[in-house]
Amino acid sequence: MAKAGWKRQLGFLVCWLAIVGQLFVLAESSVNTRSIPGSMNSGEVRSSPPLQLHRLDHHVVMDNGIAKVTLSSPQGLVTGIQYGGIHNLLATNKESNRGYWDVVWSVHPHSRNVFDQLEGTKFRVIREDQNQIEISFTKTWHSSLNNGQIPLNIDKRFIMLRGHPGFYSYAIFEHLEGWPDLNVEQARIAFKLHQKMFNYMAISDTRQRFMPTDQDRMTGQVLNYREAVLLTNPTNSDLKGEVDDKYQYSSENKDNRVHGWVCSDPAVGFWVITPSDEFRVGGPVKQELTSHAGPTSLAMFFSAHYAGPTMGLKLRGGEPWKKVFGPVSIYLNSVAADKDPRLTLWNDAKQQMLKETENWPYNFPLSEDYPHANQRGTVTGRLLVRNRYSKKNLTAANSAYVGLALPGDVGSWQTENKGYQFWTRADADGYFSIKGVRTGNYSLYAWVPGILGDYKSDLYVNVNPGNENKMGALVYDPPRRGPTLWEIGIPDRTAAEFYVPDPSPKLMNRLYINHAEKFRQYGLWERYADRYPNHDLIYTVGVSQSQKDWFFAHVTRNVGNQTYEPTTWQIQFDLENVNKRGTYTLQLALASASFAELQVRINNRHAARPHFTTGLIGRDNAIARHGIHGLYWFYSVDISGLRLLNGRNTIFLTQSRGSTPFNGLMYDYIRLEGPPTN
Known part of the structure; x- marks a missing residue:
């Protein structure tokens, strides 16, 4: 009897632990469902295969049953993306030239620039469970290293979520006090896709087309500069006599939300989605590269394009600095053979972009340097314009661009490159609300389409977590001396x-x-x-x-x-x-x-x-x-x-x-x- 009673108690304990465990899994799934910037409900996520992280000799593979992403370890280069029946969406060239972070840097203003893919030296798992994987590839600088190493600490992160077709990437750059001077002219993520599969590029509703290949460019005639090539004998004869130039596909930051490529057979799309401009420099109208012939897709964080060297990052006198770039989303989609792949995949990518943007700031990145929504603040107010020599003295700053950036002179946000920027558009009555602002001290800047000049508030804006800074009514006096x-x-x-x-x-x-x-x-x-x-x-x-x-x-x-x-x-x-x-x-x-x-x-x-x-x-x-x-x-x-x-x-x-x-x-x-x- 005592033995039987002990067995019953043990059975009850096992059942109770199983129920508690199942409840824990359901709760965890529910929490992570809210983290996924898509439209899947908790039931759909639970029905998706659980995540797996495969550790190989020189690679790691993130696998959610929808896509597999292979990265070199400990370098952190993206060497393979398996999706939609395609073994690898990326190019067939060497592993270091497929998917990578890179910077262009130098230690002296007039020294030779170095192209650096920021290869990691240490691999870490930040989180690994059935709903989220976050992995890290770090590179640490110290004074014993020679001048051939960039004086930055680099932490590249990659995230995969359960049920989400694609992955995310972000990085933390850090320059500690007392470290050597540094110039960084460009920072980005680049992806080189399979040339025989991806030949249709889309940047906007009105900027889409079949593109030439790298080989077409190599056999063409170089024009005034090497990026511009006259296509003399392209594979696609419809392109003969056209000029191909990657700068023809640039976009302003405010419009540079989603771009990418379509493979027709099988019908698969590859898209770079940038849900926020907070980590990009130069404000909403700074122009940057997007996708171009290669096929290549970029997530640009800063560069000298359309601005010049003044846009480059310059750290002097042992200045400390840290910044988080991203996350950006790499989104993959597919469609049935009876649908128009180009239109359908592009429209779906736009919808996904809206979801990603609405879910910013994300609540799933795990770096302590990336604040979630409850760790951020809001700035609101109204901008008015004083109209001298007009019967109506004050008018609303209709559709004004209003933004926060590091304190500086009027218009300094154009070339500010060390901090974060947060921009919005005022409504027809001049009211604005800037949400999701990181903690810090900012100046408030603005300009109004149709009105001359730049505005800067005399008041500094101190943003704290969970607070709303109410600026009230602000008045802009545009340059004006006479009628x-x-x-x-x-x-x-x-x-x-x-x-x-x-x-x-x-x-x-x-x-x-x-x-x-x-x-x-x-x-x-x-x-x-x-x-x-x-x-x-x-x-x-x-x-x-x-x-x-x-x-x-x-x-x-x-x-x-x-x-x-x-x-x-x-x-x-x-x-x-x-x-x-x-x-x-x-x-x-x-x-x-x-x-x-x-x-x-x-x-x-x-x-x-x-x-x-x-x-x-x-x-x-x-x-x-x-x-x-x-x-x-x-x-x-x-x-x-x-x-x-x-x-x-x-x-x-x-x-x-x-x-x-x-x-x-x-x-x-x-x-x-x-x-x-x-």
Whole structure:
């Protein structure tokens, strides 16, 4: 009897432990279901195979039954992605050239740049259970290492979730106090896909096409720079005679949320999704690369593209620094053979992008350097614009871009690269709410489409976990000294509203024919001389139209034998009753500058000294890289009434730097104001 009773008690104990264990599994599954930025409910997740982490001699494999991701160990290079019946979505070249993090760095401003794939030296498992795997590949610097090692601590993380088709990656970069000086020009994640499978690229609803291969580019004709190639004998004959250039597929950060590639047989999509801009630099309109021929897909965190070296990270004097880049999502999808693979997979990728964005900040990354939603704060307020010389003095900053970045001068967010930035758009009444802000001290910046200049609040914003910072009503006083006499363009920080020519018939990309972004065609700088063969641009206020008569870029003139000369544009206008004792103001907003110098002369083209000069400015190279803007520049130029005439006046604008076709600038907006009035 005693023995039987003991057996019954043991049986009850085993059953009770099994029930408790099952409840624990269900609870854990439920928690992790909320972590998955998709649409699967807890039942669907539980029905998905549990995660497995396979440890091999020199690799590790994350496997959730939907996809398998193979990484070299301890380097942390992505060497294989198995999905949708394809053994490996990545290229067949060597393992180090398939999927990787990389930076371009140097220790001195003028030393040789080093391309570094940040290969880890230690592998760790952060979490391994049936619902989530997070693994880490670290590289630690110490003073005994030689100068060939980047002076950063690197922690690359990869995450796989149960039931989710794809994976996530993020990294923590750290430079400790007292460490050597460091320059980093670029940081990104790159993926090289299988060339024979992926040939259709999608960046947006209107920017999709079949793409050339690397081999097509190798057999083509290199144009003014190595990235631009005329396809002379491509595999796809429909592409013959087109120009391929990776810069033609750049996007602004705010639009660079999802891009990737489609394989038609089997119908599989590979997508890079960036759910937040907080870890990218340069604000919402900084342009970066996306996907391009290769087939290649990138998640860019920062670079000199469309900004110049000023955008590079510079650590001096033993400055400590730490930043988390990502996570970004690598999303995989597939579709039945009877569906249109390109449209269906792209639309699904867009929907997944919205889910990822809505779930930011994620609650599943496990690094203590990545704060979850409850560890962040919110900043709210309203932005108004003071309109001098208008009957309605204050108006709402309709659709204003409002953002937080490290404290600095007005507009400094454009080139700030060490901290995090958080941006939103105000509504029609100027109200804004910036959510998910990391703890820290920020300045609040803004600009308003259609309104000149930049705004910066005089108040610092201290964000604490769980708090809402209510800024109240803020008033922006745009640059304004007098009433408008005339204006050219729209103050929107781009040159898009000006005349953009058609490309040469022999140097076109058919994607951008009759396209809203026709400025992305190659060689448009050469079309200036075609339009103005005998003299430079002359714009007559009240007669000329900016959409037809103001060339989008103030470029040099090709006079033959690869010789490029400066050009001088004229603005002609009439004035009556000039106030000789008053001061007029020329408001000049530039959308781009590359090795340029803008000189302003008033009514005397041949004056030995210009009335105003910017000096040498800019290295954004937006003209060569088919961007309608780079960095924003703003100048207010005083003009004494003594320099102006009753009747016809001429302002001469000389871009005085020659030597290459890419010396030049783009105008955003020009306004002449009369003397101040009561």
